[in-house]
Amino acid sequence: MKLTKFVSFAWRCLPRISSAECRNLDFRVHKTILLNLLRNRDYSYNQICPYCKKTENSELDEDEDEIFKDLKNKLRSVRLAQDPHQVFVIQPYIKWGPKMLKNTTPQLQLEEAEALVSTLPQWKVVSSLLVPLTSFDKATLFSKGHLENIVQKTRSQQTISSVFVNVKSLQLHQHLLLEEMLQVPVFDRHSIVINIFKNHAKTKEAKLQVALAEIPYFWTRIKGINEGEVFQVSNVGIGSGQTFEETRIQILRERERKIKAEINKLRENRQLLRSKRKGKEFPTVAVVGYTNAGKTSLIKALTNEAALKPENKLFATLDVTLHAVVLPTNVKVLLVDTIGFISNIPSNLLEPFVVTLEDALWADVIIHVQDLSHPDRKAQEQTVLSTLRTLELPQNLLNSIITVGNKVDKIEEGQEIPEDILQVSCVDGRGLKDLMNILEKQVYKNTGLKKIKIKVPNGGDEYRWLYKEAAVFSVEEDDKNPQFLILGVAISHAKLEKFKYEFIVKASKMK
Numbered sequence: 140m141k142l143t144k145f146v147s148f149a150w151r152c153l154p155r156i157s158s159a160e161c162r163n164l165d166f167r168v169h170k171t172i173l174l175n176l177l178r179n180r181d182y183s184y185n186q187i188c189p190y191c192k193k194t195e196n197s198e199l200d201e202d203e204d205e206i207f208k209d210l211k212n213k214l215r216s217v218r219l220a221q222d223p224h225q226v227f228v229i230q231p232y233i234k235w236g237p238k239m240l241k242n243t244t245p246q247l248q249l250e251e252a253e254a255l256v257s258t259l260p261q262w263k264v265v266s267s268l269l270v271p272l273t274s275f276d277k278a279t280l281f282s283k284g285h286l287e288n289i290v291q292k293t294r295s296q297q298t299i300s301s302v303f304v305n306v307k308s309l310q311l312h313q314h315l316l317l318e319e320m321l322q323v324p325v326f327d328r329h330s331i332v333i334n335i336f337k338n339h340a341k342t343k344e345a346k347l348q349v350a351l352a353e354i355p356y357f358w359t360r361i362k363g364i365n366e367g368e369v370f371q372v373s374n375v376g377i378g379s380g381q382t383f384e385e386t387r388i389q390i391l392r393e394r395e396r397k398i399k400a401e402i403n404k405l406r407e408n409r410q411l412l413r414s415k416r417k418g419k420e421f422p423t424v425a426v427v428g429y430t431n432a433g434k435t436s437l438i439k440a441l442t443n444e445a446a447l448k449p450e451n452k453l454f455a456t457l458d459v460t461l462h463a464v465v466l467p468t469n470v471k472v473l474l475v476d477t478i479g480f481i482s483n484i485p486s487n488l489l490e491p492f493v494v495t496l497e498d499a500l501w502a503d504v505i506i507h508v509q510d511l512s513h514p515d516r517k518a519q520e521q522t523v524l525s526t527l528r529t530l531e532l533p534q535n536l537l538n539s540i541i542t543v544g545n546k547v548d549k550i551e552e553g554q555e556i557p558e559d560i561l562q563v564s565c566v567d568g569r570g571l572k573d574l575m576n577i578l579e580k581q582v583y584k585n586t587g588l589k590k591i592k593i594k595v596p597n598g599g600d601e602y603r604w605l606y607k608e609a610a611v612f613s614v615e616e617d618d619k620n621p622q623f624l625i626l627g628v629a630i631s632h633a634k635l636e637k638f639k640y641e642f643i644v645k646a647s648k649m650k
């Protein structure tokens with residue numbers, strides 16, 4: 140079959156995706172996705188219609204220079220974010236008081252900061268330092284003595300091309316002052332995570348989400364820069380006499396509005412997909428967890444999907460994708476791979492992703508994957524659970540989370556593991572069978588699926604209907620009448636009613 144013919148054939152066979160969900164990808168990608176769809180193995184939210192034209196370049200890109208040119212000149216970290224860097228990582232921490240770190244240590248936080256840096260291509264950690272603070276609000280952040288030490292170290296060590304201060308977000312005056320004193324770009328957690336997102340965002344939706352996540356960063360930095368500067372802006376059509384700051388705020392607002400509108404468009408499509416999914420009655424299982432815990436690996440291990448690529452990187456997965464797996468009783472469920480959680484970043488950074496996540500998490504069951512070998516497991520668990528609690532999710536879903544402790548192959552002998560955590564390894568396969576059984580039970584419970592036995596004529600319409608619409612997990616011949624089969628079927632209440640209507644009510648009316 141010619142490719143175009145194949146694609147249109149595939150398209151007609153796939154009513155669950157509408158052309159409204161098209162986004163620009165080239166034809167080859169189209170074909171791969173459609174093939175996957177046909178095999179019913181995998182489809183992601185960013186589906187493409189073979190009939191769509193390539194979408195024009197977003198207007199958003201054109202705005203960018205206009206808005207960010209000036210900021211880029213003011214802040215080295217914005218200007219030089221895309222360059223490779225040799226990074227001096229500084230972990231400030233409060234020694235005493237309520238702002239002290241809980242459930243973790245400065246050393247573990249420093250290690251996570253180093254891992255964040257290593258996630259960026261061509262970025263390398265060349266030096267690191269723990270620095271005690273009395274408060275995060277000091278104008279220079281650090282005390283005089285520590286600051287002198289940091290300046291001296293940065294300037295004397297030629298290999299250092301930037302500094303990463305691992306705090307949620309530096310205040311603008313701290314940021315400007317540190318860059319001035321150190322003479323290199325200074326990054327905070329917010330800007331590093333944005334950089335990582337930028338590097339990993341592949342689909343249109345992820346790119347838009349990153350663009351949206353970046354805006355609050357500029358908000359805080361626009362205020363205060365160029366105070367008092369007056370800029371006649373009639374040439375950019377916004378009206379005259381505004382301060383430069385006001386103009387940029389207005390441009391940022393406009394940018395924010397446009398991005399949100401585009402995201403909402405995609406979201407509508409996603410919701411459509413969701414309702415279609417529901418119509419098809421594939422139960423969905425959302426797989427969540429701290430970044431790098433092994434969510435993608437677990438899905439790969441359960442589905443044997445070769446195309447899935449787990450990576451030893453923070454935020455390797457930025458897009459929500461769906462992957463089919465067949466449970467022991469032949470019930471097909473869709474596993475939803477999601478973006479990882481991370482602690483201590485401004486909530487507005489994750490917000491655009493959380494919206495997507497919330498859609499994904501309206502699942503029938505949630506699996507929470509933890510990395511048992513991580514020394515910060517407990518703090519990571521808290522981050523995930525508290526983020527989940529901020530989302531609007533049904534209580535019964537939250538109450539029935541399956542907690543999976545992954546990487547059990549890596550843990551030290553004698554390490555204590557809470558009893559309610561199911562131990563698994565995606566490397567040696569330990570615990571995966573148990574997980575499938577537990578998952579199946581929970582899917583049955585949360586969706587109201589029931590296992591029943593139905594006697595149907597061998598090869599009849601009832602038999603075909605059940606194979607198509609429900610999950611058949613066993614077939615036996617009827618001892619008393621070989622023309623009949625006894626099918627073991629997993630079926631929802633609604634589907635069973637439909638079956639009864641089709642084959643009992645209608646049949647009796649015909650008589």
Ligand SMILES: Nc1nc2c(ncn2[C@@H]2O[C@H](COP(=O)(O)OP(=O)(O)OP(=O)(O)O)[C@@H](O)[C@H]2O)c(=O)[nH]1
Binds near residue numbers: 452478479563
């Ligand atoms: N030893 C061991 N390593 C594992 C196991 N599961 C996953 N990994 C490794 O852990 C790293 C992260 O795995 P991913 O599956 O990408 O983790 P993730 O949770 O999807 O990460 P993000 O998408 O970045 O949030 C990879 O290097 C995997 O090979 C396991 O059971 N044992």
Ligand SMILES: [Mg+2]
Binds near residue numbers: 434435449456
């Ligand atoms: Mg992943």
